[in-house]
Each structure stands twice: as structure tokens, then as C-alpha cells.
Amino acid sequence: MSDILIGRQQILDSKLNLYAYEILFRGHDFDLKDQEGAAQATNQVITDTLLEIGLNDIVGTSKAFINFTTQNLLEKTPLHLPKDRIVIEVLEDVVVNQDLIDTLKEFSRLGYTIALDDFVLTPDWVPLLTFADIVKLDVMAMPLADTLTLIEQLKPYQVKLLAEKVESQAEYLALKKAGCELFQGFFFSKPNIVAGKRLDINQAAAIKLLGLINDPEVDFNQLSTTISQDIGLSFKLLHYINSAFFALPNKIKSIKHAVTYLGLNEVKRWINILTLTSLANKTNALFRHILTRSRMCELLAQQYHEDPAHLFLIGMMSCLDSLMDMPIAELLAQLPLTEDVERAILHHEGIAGEILAYVISYERWELSSQRLSRIHPENIGAIYIQSINWTDDVLADINC
Structure with a gap:
């Protein structure tokens, strides 16, 4: 192009x-x-x-x-x-x-x-x-x-x-x-914030799950147990691993087997997506927006030798206020996220914050405010199209 x-x-x-x-x-x-x-x-x-x-x-x-x-x-x-x-x-x-x-x-x-x-x-x-x-x-x-x-x-x-x-x-x-x-x-x-709003029980459980899977100390056994206790998550995981993304050499014997096969980062990303979709009764248009932003952050991270999974999480968590209609700082405080994640989301600090700001600028078509000089136009264009296509595939799988 x-x-x-x-x-x-x-x-x-x-x-x-x-x-x-x-x-x-x-x-x-x-x-x-x-x-x-x-x-x-x-x-x-x-x-x-x-x-x-x-x-x-x-x-x-x-x-x-x-x-x-x-x-x-x-x-x-x-x-x-x-x-x-x-x-x-x-x-x-x-x-x-x-x-x-x-x-x-x-x-x-x-x-x-x-x-x-x-x-x-x-x-x-x-x-x-x-x-x-x-x-x-x-x-x-x-x-x-x-x-x-x-x-x-x-x-x-x-x-x-x-x-x-x-x-x-x-x-x-x-x-x-x-x-x-x-x-x-x-x-x-944008969040429609109402003063004094509190999380209901289901939302609180979803926030707890987000906290668990994004804890740096989480392990396969914890993840496997959490997923196994929810029939909906179990079904979605097995359906996901059976998709065209993966070429299974053998049949899956257990949820732990599925988690081990996919790998920790892939399972974290997948649960992040499913959990956020359960947090609020929002439109498909918003989820499409969130996933495209997260994927763009992930792909740009590779250009800057940053951790792609880290940037995907930052892109996704940056939209949490829109899903929950609560202040973003209040929501982030309930998650065991590292300090650099909060700084990137709240203040656009560090290279991760710059990448997030760049993606948000591209979303809004405010191209004059973009700051990532090492990204050539044809690269960001290709990354944007890749993100759109990936989002379509993921939403098709989630809505199965």
C-alpha cells in the first residue's frame, strides 16, 4: 500500500x-x-x-x-x-x-x-x-x-x-x-459515571477473576482450577482451542491440559477478553473498539521490543471505565496490577504509555499528536488492518 x-x-x-x-x-x-x-x-x-x-x-x-x-x-x-x-x-x-x-x-x-x-x-x-x-x-x-x-x-x-x-x-x-x-x-x-455506584456481586466476582489472572505470581494450577469451576469458561476455552488458530496434535484431556497447551500469556489474554465481556451490558460496538485497541497495542509493542502481552493488558484495562461506568483510577485500584501499568493508563508514562497514547490518537484520527517516530505509515496501516481482522475473529468465537 x-x-x-x-x-x-x-x-x-x-x-x-x-x-x-x-x-x-x-x-x-x-x-x-x-x-x-x-x-x-x-x-x-x-x-x-x-x-x-x-x-x-x-x-x-x-x-x-x-x-x-x-x-x-x-x-x-x-x-x-x-x-x-x-x-x-x-x-x-x-x-x-x-x-x-x-x-x-x-x-x-x-x-x-x-x-x-x-x-x-x-x-x-x-x-x-x-x-x-x-x-x-x-x-x-x-x-x-x-x-x-x-x-x-x-x-x-x-x-x-x-x-x-x-x-x-x-x-x-x-x-x-x-x-x-x-x-x-x-x-x-466514555463512561457514564454515576456518583456512589457500587459493583454488584457478579461484577465483583469478575473483577476478582481479573485480579487473579493478572497477578504476576499466578500459576497454571490456579488458572486451571478457576476455569474448571465455571462451565461457561470451560466450554469457551475448549471451543477456542478447537478453532482454526491451533492445530491440535492430540485430544484435550483436561482443562489443565488445555491451559498448558495454550500457554500462560494466551490464556490470560483469552480470560481477560471473556471476563470483560461479562462485566457490563454494553454494545458489541464497544467491545469491538476495545479489542482493536488492545491488539494494536500488542502489535506495536513488538515494534518497540516491549512485552506484547503487557501492552495488550494495558490497552484492554484502559477501557475498563467505559465498561463499568466508574472512574478508571478506582477500578485499577481493585486489581493487583504493577505500578507501570497504572502509570501508562492514567498518565501515558513510559514507552507503554506512549504506545497507548499513539493508539488512542489513531482511533480518534488525531494524527498530528502521534509520537512514535519509528513507526512508518505503511506499518501502522498494516497493524491497524491486522487488528481489525483479529477482532472480527475473536468476536465470532466469543459469540458462538
């Missing part, structure tokens, strides 16, 4: 289930502020996505929202893409004239889904509302009251409203009540 960085951001429905992804991209050989450069960038992303990486590897079976410039649209670039897999996202800075309107109408007649990005209600854009399918509202671009007014003005049109850059549960609930059906932003991965 070229030096274009590929990213994605989840788009969720009103129940916070995955609806689609927006494809994000940036490169070093073009300027996205330049119209010709941006058109070239979009064409390159299409080539990279479809030919070199594969659309399924980036978005799975979901649709992909792709930004198109005026030049892309007038050149009818979207016609090279499958209409059932993409959403044509019309950027807010396109020049709306009759040629553009006629082109978009043609896309609509052919069955393509059309979204209007960062929409502002002006006379020039009103004609597009007669055939657009989705209108995206940037909730950070105006006060919430103004956004709610705009929602009311758009109700006569047959469009789905997508609120993007939603950063809090309060915003999500207000926008959902007002009529928005789709949502984009990091509100779903």
Missing part, C-alpha cells in the same frame, strides 16, 4: 448497534485542502480499499461512508464502487450547481445511498434534500439548541439524521429524542 493512512470510525444506530463505518484517510503526498489533491486522495483510497486491502477487511459486511469531492462526483468516481456497500458522502465544501445536482440524482436513481456531510440549511442545498438519504449534523459546530432547531426544520424531508462528533451520553439522549437515528463519535466509549 502507499503512504496513505486508512482509518475508520463507527456509525451506530439508535440502539448503539453498528450501522456502518466512515472511511478516514490521510497522506503525505497530497493536501486535502487542495481540491485536486483531495480528489486524488479519494481515488487513491478507493484503489487501496478495494484492490490492495479489500473492503471486507476494513468494514466487514457493513457499509462504508466515503467522502467525495466535487471533482470526484462530476467524474462519476462512485460508479466504480458497489452501490450496496458504500454511502456517497458529499462534502460540505462542494460547489452546488445544476451539474452536481444532476449527477447526484443519477446516483440516486441507480440505487446509491447519498449522505450530505456537515449539513447547514441554505438555499443552495435545499434541492439536494429531495433525493438525499442521510443528513449528517456536526453537533460540535453549533450550540445544541441550534442543532435541535435544525432537526425540526429537516423533519418535512424524508432523510435519516446522523449526529456526528457526539461526545457525551447527554448529547446522544437529547439528539435521539429529537429524531436522530444514527450517531457518530466517542460518547459510546
